[in-house]
Amino acid sequence: MDGVGHHLAFWSLAVITVGAALGILVSRNLIHAMVMLILSFIGVAGLYLLLSAEFIAVVQILVYVGAISVLMLFAILLTPRAARDNAETAMRYPGLILMGLVIAATVFVALETDWGAVREEPVTESARIIGQSLINEFVLPFEIAAVLLTAALVGAVALARRDDEDIDAHEQSLTLEGREDSGGSS
């Protein structure tokens, strides 16, 4: 990776990704922070393309930019009376210190470690290899992931829906107030 195009792509994508992440950090408005997060996701997808991982890049766009971002935007819009100001808690300065320490330690390890032989040419047809390993050696985790997704989504729906019995009982107690037969079957 030493062509001019590689340099241009990497540095512009890196600036977009980290700049958008810093935008989330400093933004005062939660909607603006969400838009910055989407921009950061798109930048990471571009970096995947630069790393010759086309399938991961497409999944990143579909799942993160397409699904998760819309889900989070809806969650912001459905909590209208909550604070939208994206302010910090009292953990601000400890968080800053921890962020600096983690970045320093990880960068030190990344630069000082000898990572061994470097592959010059990327592996082609990564989607085919991913698909074959998903149905061969990783078939059990694959099925477990399917069960996990089903359980999580059913759980999310069960959490987020209003409890109909509670509402029914509440309305009945309002309309039937004063009557003696309070032991209704709701």
Added chain:
Amino acid sequence: MTIGLEHFLVLGALLFGVGLYVALAKRNAIGVLMGVELMLNAVNLTLVAFGRFVESEVALSTSVFVVFIIAVAAAEIAVGLALAMVVYRNRDTINVDRVNLLKW
């Protein structure tokens, strides 16, 4: 200077640090979830970079890991947002420093 593994690792470290700060310090629960997503993205980027650059038989297993991480992240964000909605419905706020029901 060629673009190598270290470039991507440093970029992943920066993204992870920013995500850590956002997850720790933001007041809004959805902002905290944004930080978690940033951290997961940083880890995925690091894994894909290792799979691209390290010469190994199992290097492409990293891509399979990334697919699993994305699936679990999607499940996690769905449950997290549902929890935020429930807390909002019961308490009229999703500020994490005002949800202190379990604090003694």
